[in-house]
Amino acid sequence: APQERRGRRDLLLPALRALQASRGWISYSALAAVCRELTMPLAEAYGVASFYELLATEPRPRRMIHLCDDVACTLKGAGMLAGRLQALLGHPEQGEGPLGWSLSPCLGQCERGPAALVGDRVWVGLTPEGLEDAVGAWMAGEEARAHAGGVGTHLGSLGEGTPLLLRRCGRVDPGSLEAYVEHGGYRGLRRALQLGPEATLAEVEASGLVGRGGAAFPTARKWASAAREPAPRYVVCNADESEPGSFKDRVLMEQDPFAVLEGLTLAALAVGAERGFIYVRGEYPESHRSLLRAAEQARAAGFLGERILESGFSFDVELRQGAGAYVCGEETALFNSIEGLRGEPRARPPYPAQVGLFGRPTVINNVETLAAVPAILERGGGWYASLGSGRSRGTKLLSVSGHVVRAGVYEVAFGTPLRTILEDLAGGVPGGGAVQAVLCGGAAGTFLGPDQLDTPLSLEALQAVGGTVGSGSLVVLDETVDLWAVVERIARFFRDESCGQCVPCRVGTQRQLEVVSAVRRAGGPVDDQALAMLNDLAQVMRDASICGLGQLAPNAVQSSLRLLGRSGGDERG
Ligand code: SF4
Structure with a gap:
């Protein structure tokens, strides 16, 4: 109802996304109508609309092909595809017809690129011919037929305790709650409900789990800090996986979405939160659909909502979609984005555990971090800590792409040498070529040379050679690359x-x-x-x-x- 939307500035980004999807751009009059509904100043709403890459405040074709020209897709021929699009549709961003195109930073489809985002679909495995067919179908008004790709994602694991995060991926129907439960799902939550919040937190502390988003901050310390603050508190899943070369969170969300929901529910139980958000990057429409379906099923079966599993604990989750801004992966920028502000990082302190989303104490964790929590509660923190060494406990997901035979998502025990990952799991450089460099940890990471490939994958070992685990991405460049x-x-x-x-x-x-x-x-x-x-x-x-x-x-x-x-x-x- 209109009254319920008054002052709900947090509805601004969903409203802008809806306008963009229906009209292809956000006109002045449409923006003004949204502002009247949400009772907010037009200038501020314009500031938000003009912040995001996937929103347009000037007229442009109703549908855009956002062609990835980031590192991994360029290695696979995105440059040639850009030339083909220019021949078909004219200069980027300048077309007047129903279909236009633009270049895009990494779309998180590196293992199956070249890729493009088109509306709420992703085209992968693009070839010049496939692209031409898809554009032709679109121009002929057969939008549903306009797709490309169908390339699968290689999955694999190596080392003690694996596969853990990938144990259901590719094997268990991700759209079925029953299948999830049948394969161990929600055992962690059932145990946590018996243990209570303090003991749940103690298990996570005993596990030695650190954040998998890049900063490697101890998860239990973050949770304990928020739990000490006054309610209401929030938990947030950072699913804005925008680091170029990283796509493992996407695979988790699409192939094991209930594990992400269960992990977030466990975080809420431990810190005493009744409301949570999952912020999915705008370039991941399928991940969003997957989580949405999973949340509906979980709610209907009593795993979300009032009095979960007939306990005294209530918790529910809302999904939000970004609109194309790498910086929104920074946690305070993400809060601003949910709140309907420009996605700009906030100065710290105060930290999110004290002043986070809507000014309240907030725990924010990455997808992979949360997906590890159900197994920790099910099997015990001590068991998880027995995997790995030093500060590097448990297992780690890696997004491997570029010049390898089998680009994909691989789960390894910490301590596995990079060379073993690249050769045994990813199959090495095609044609027996040599590695010139590996971009480790994405654009914010570092290049490692061939002389550094015997480095074990661990926080400590990579730091010692000037590298970083970061988001866990490895983009391999062979000797032909400039x-x-x-x-x-x-x-x-x-x-x-x-x-x-x-x-x-x-x-x-x-x-x-x-x-x-x-x-x-x-x-x-x-x-x-x-x-x-x-x-x-x-x-x-x-x-x-x-x-x-x-x-x-x-x-x-x-x-x-x-x-x-x-x-x-x-x-x-
Ligand atoms: Fe913005 Fe400063 Fe962060 Fe750069 S460092 S993204 S300018 S807040």
Whole structure:
């Protein structure tokens, strides 16, 4: 009812997405109507609408093909597809017909690219012919027939305790709650309801689980901190998997969605939250559908809602979709996005555990982190901690793509050497080629050289060689790749994705791109002047940026310098 929408600024992004989907762009009059309904200022709503890549505030074709030209898709021929689209539809973003196109940063389909996002569908495994057919079908008004791809995702595991997170993926019907329960689902929640919140938290603490989104913060410490704050509290699942090269969260959401819901429900039980959100990146429409179906079934069966499984614990979850902004993976930017504000990171402190979503104490965890929790409650924190070593406990999912025979999602015990993962699981470089570099941890990660492939996958070991586990992505580049072109793509990515709120990041990412582009245009090498400039920029961005985006933006550039025979400004490179 209109009265219920008054003041509900958190409904702004869903409303803008709905307008975008129905008309292809958001007109002034449509925006004004939304503002009247939500009783909010038009200028602020315009600021939000113009923030996101997938929303348009100027007229453009009703449907856009967002073609990924990020690292993994480019290795598979996205450049040629862009040329084909230009021939078919004209310059990007300029067409006047029903169908237009644009280039897009990583769509998280790296193992089955080249890929494109078209409305609420994803086209994968694109070939020039397949793309032409799909565009032809669309132009002929046969939108439902316009699809491409059908490429599967390789899954595999190696080492003690695996497969754990992947144990149901590809084997159990992800759309069936019954099948989930039959294969161990909700045993963790049943046990936790008997244990109570404190003992549930103690199990997670005993497991040694740390966040899988990149920062590796101890999960139990985050939960305990929020649990000490006054209610109401929130739990949030960060499903904004936007790190280029990372797609394992997508596979979990689409192939084991109940595990994500169960993990979030366990977090809510441990911290005493009655309401949760799952924020799914806008480029993952299938993940959103998968979670939505799962939540409906879970609610109908008493696993969500009032008095879960007839206990005294009530909890329910709302799904939200992003609209194309890498920075919304930063947790405070994600809160702003849900609240209907521009997705800009907040200064800290205060931290989310004290002042998070809607100003309340909030726990926010990544998809993979939450999906690990049901097994911890089912089998015990001590069992989980017995896997791995040091700070690296349990198992880890990896998104492996680029020049490998079997790109896919692999689960390994911590301590497995990178070379074993790339060769035994992913099949090595096709045709027996050699590895030139591996981009480890996405655009915010680092390049490792062939001399570093015997490094074990663990937080400590990778840190010791200047790398990072990060989001757990490995993009393999063989010797045919122009490494500096990849570095330039990453520098452009950060320039484009900076929210612009703070000067070191806004200006630093632009200057970094200019230097990298100039070196590339000149055909290299990186001379002393360019090197000094890159090092200075890296230091300023790391020291003075508000959030992780600016702080991590120089990592890939700096680490590539070692491979190009120049030393970066810090030992991490
Ligand atoms: Fe925005 Fe960059 Fe500053 Fe983060 S570091 S707040 S992305 S300008």
